[in-house]
Amino acid sequence: MSGRIDHGLVVALLAALTLPTCSSPDVGGGILRAGGDLASALTGDDRFSQLGEASARSLRSADDFLPREEHFIGRAVGAAALSNGRFALLDDPVVSDYVNRVGLAVAYSSPAVRQTFKGYRFGVVDSAELNAFAAPGGFVFITTGMLRETRNEEELAGILAHEIAHVTLRHGLKAISQSNLVEAGGLLTALAADHASAAASDKLELQEQLKNLSLVFGQSVDEVVFTLLSGGYGADQEFAADDLGSRMAAEAGYAKNAVGRFLAHLPDAADGGGWLSTHPAASDRVEQLAASGAGGETPGMELRQRRHQTILARLR
Amino acid sequence: MAAALATGLLVHASAAPPTLEEEMLEAGSMGRVATETAIVRGAPRFFAENLVRLTAGAQVEIVATRGAWYQVRVPGRKAVTGYLHSSALASESRYQLDVERAGGGTVTYAERTAAARGFSPEVESRHRMERPETERGYRQIDRLERMQVSPEQVAAFMRGGGMKP
Numbered sequence: 180m181s182g183r184i185d186h187g188l189v190v191a192l193l194a195a196l197t198l199p200t201c202s203s204p205d206v207g208g209g210i211l212r213a214g215g216d217l218a219s220a221l222t223g224d225d226r227f228s229q230l231g232e233a234s235a236r237s238l239r240s241a242d243d244f245l246p247r248e249e250h251f252i253g254r255a256v257g258a259a260a261l262s263n264g265r266f267a268l269l270d271d272p273v274v275s276d277y278v279n280r281v282g283l284a285v286a287y288s289s290p291a292v293r294q295t296f297k298g299y300r301f302g303v304v305d306s307a308e309l310n311a312f313a314a315p316g317g318f319v320f321i322t323t324g325m326l327r328e329t330r331n332e333e334e335l336a337g338i339l340a341h342e343i344a345h346v347t348l349r350h351g352l353k354a355i356s357q358s359n360l361v362e363a364g365g366l367l368t369a370l371a372a373d374h375a376s377a378a379a380s381d382k383l384e385l386q387e388q389l390k391n392l393s394l395v396f397g398q399s400v401d402e403v404v405f406t407l408l409s410g411g412y413g414a415d416q417e418f419a420a421d422d423l424g425s426r427m428a429a430e431a432g433y434a435k436n437a438v439g440r441f442l443a444h445l446p447d448a449a450d451g452g453g454w455l456s457t458h459p460a461a462s463d464r465v466e467q468l469a470a471s472g473a474g475g476e477t478p479g480m481e482l483r484q485r486r487h488q489t490i491l492a493r494l495r
Numbered sequence: 496m497a498a499a500l501a502t503g504l505l506v507h508a509s510a511a512p513p514t515l516e517e518e519m520l521e522a523g524s525m526g527r528v529a530t531e532t533a534i535v536r537g538a539p540r541f542f543a544e545n546l547v548r549l550t551a552g553a554q555v556e557i558v559a560t561r562g563a564w565y566q567v568r569v570p571g572r573k574a575v576t577g578y579l580h581s582s583a584l585a586s587e588s589r590y591q592l593d594v595e596r597a598g599g600g601t602v603t604y605a606e607r608t609a610a611a612r613g614f615s616p617e618v619e620s621r622h623r624m625e626r627p628e629t630e631r632g633y634r635q636i637d638r639l640e641r642m643q644v645s646p647e648q649v650a651a652f653m654r655g656g657g658m659k660p
Contacts, residue, residue: 245585246529251619258632268635279644280652287541287646290563294582297531300639318639332656393621432658479657486656
C-alpha cells in the first residue's frame with residue numbers, strides 16, 4: 180500500500196531530536212478522588228530526556244495493543260457492525276439495563292475477566308438473527324432473536340460470558356493481519372517522533388502519516404468485522420471461549436454449563452445462522468462443555484428465571 | 496495461548512491455570528494504570544470497598560500478587576494501599592518506546608502517550624471522514640458508552656437474583 184514508511188529514516192529522524200519537557204495535556208495520570216483526603220493528582224513522569232536512537236514500535240501481536248488503542252479499534256468495529264443495515268440497537272432501556280446487569284455480574288465477579296479501557300458494555304441489537312458477538316475493548320452485542328431463545332438468565336449469562344471471554348483472550352484483535360500490525364507499529368513510531376519534536380516542523384509529513392495510519396486502522400477494523408460477522412473465529416478459539424466463559428459465569432454464581440444446554444435445546448441448531456453458522460458445530464460444543472463440568476441448579480435460579488421472563492415478555 | 500487454553504483447560508478443567516497469561520509485574524516494581532480509570536479496592540474483588548480512583552498513567556508500586564490482583568501502594572502525601580486488577584496495569588516499559596538508551600535517556604510516559612495518540616481520536620476522526628456511512632453506528636456506540644452501571648448497582652442486582660456478589 181502507499182504510505183509505507185522507511186523505518187531507517189525514522190531512526191535517523193529520531194536520532195536528531197531533543198524532546199520537550201511538556202507532558203501531554205489529555206493524559207490523566209492522576210487521582211480523581213474517590214473519597215478520603217488524598218494526595219494531589221499524580222502526574223506522569225515529566226522528566227525529559229534526550230532520545231538517542233529509536234526503532235519502530237513493537238506491534239508484533241494483538242497482545243501489544245494497549246487498552247486505549249484496543250478501545251478505538253473496538254469503537255470502529257462496533258460502529259461498522261451497527262451501520263451495515265443488519266443491526267441497530269434496540270430502543271428499550273429496561274431490556275438494555277437488564278442485559279447490562281447480567282453481563283456486568285459476570286464481568287465484575289470473575290478475576291479471569293481482562294479489564295478493558297472503559298469497561299464492558301452490552302448492547303441489545305434489534306434483529307431476528309440468532310447472534311451475539313463482541314468487538315475489542317468490551318463492546319458486547321446480542322440480538323433480540325438470540326435473547327428470545329434463552330430460557331433463563333443462566334443461558335443469557337453464559338452467552339455474554341462467552342463473548343467476554345473472546346474479548347479477554349483478544350480474539351477480535353487477533354484477526355488483524357501481521358502486515359497491518361507491522362504497518363501500524365511503524366507509523367505510530369513516526370507519529371511519536373513528530374509529536375515529540377519541539378519543532379514539529381513538517382506538518383505535511385505529520386498529516387501524511389496520520390492519513391496512512393487511518394488507512395491501516397480502517398483495514399484492521401475491516402479484518403475484525405469480517406471475522407466477527409462473516410468468517411468466524413477458529414474452532415480452537417470458540418472452544419477456548421466456551422470453556423473460559425463457562426468458568427467466568429460460574430464464578431458469578433450462574434450455573435456452569437448453561438451455554439451447552441442453550442445450544443442443545445435449539446432446534447436444528449447448525450442451520451440457525453449467525454452465532455451458529457460462524458461457530459463450530461453445536462453438537463461438538465455441547466460435548467466439550469459437558470466435559471468441563473455438568474453445572475445444574477444454583478441458588479436463586481427461580482428468582483432469576485422470573486425476572487428473565489418479565490424481560491422476555493417485553494420482546495413479544 | 497488460545498490453543499493452550501483449548502487443549503489444556505478442556506482436558507484438565509479442574510486444575511485450570513490462571514486464565515490471564517499476561518505479563519505479571521514483580522513486587523517492588525512500578526506499574527502504570529492502562530485503563531481510563533481504575534479503582535483501588537480494599538480487597539482483591541471488584542465489589543470490595545472503593546479506596547481511590549486512579550486515571551490512566553497513574554503510577555503505583557506493586558506490593559504483592561494475589562491471583563489476578565496486585566496489592567499496590569499509591570504514592571502521595573497520604574499513601575494508600577489496596578488492590579488493583581492486574582489487567583488494569585502495565586509495566587513502565589510497555590509505556591516506553593522501543594528505545595536504545597544511547598545518551599542515557601529514557602522515554603517518559605508523556606512521550607509514549609504521544610505515540611498512543613496515533614491510534615486515538617485523531618485517527619478515529621479521519622476514519623469517520625473516510626467512511627461517513629459509519630456515523631449511524633458511531634452514534635449508537637456513543638449511546639452504549641454512556642450507559643454506566645456501577646459495581647454497587649450490579650451487586651444489588653445480583654442480590655436480587657439470590658446471588659452473592
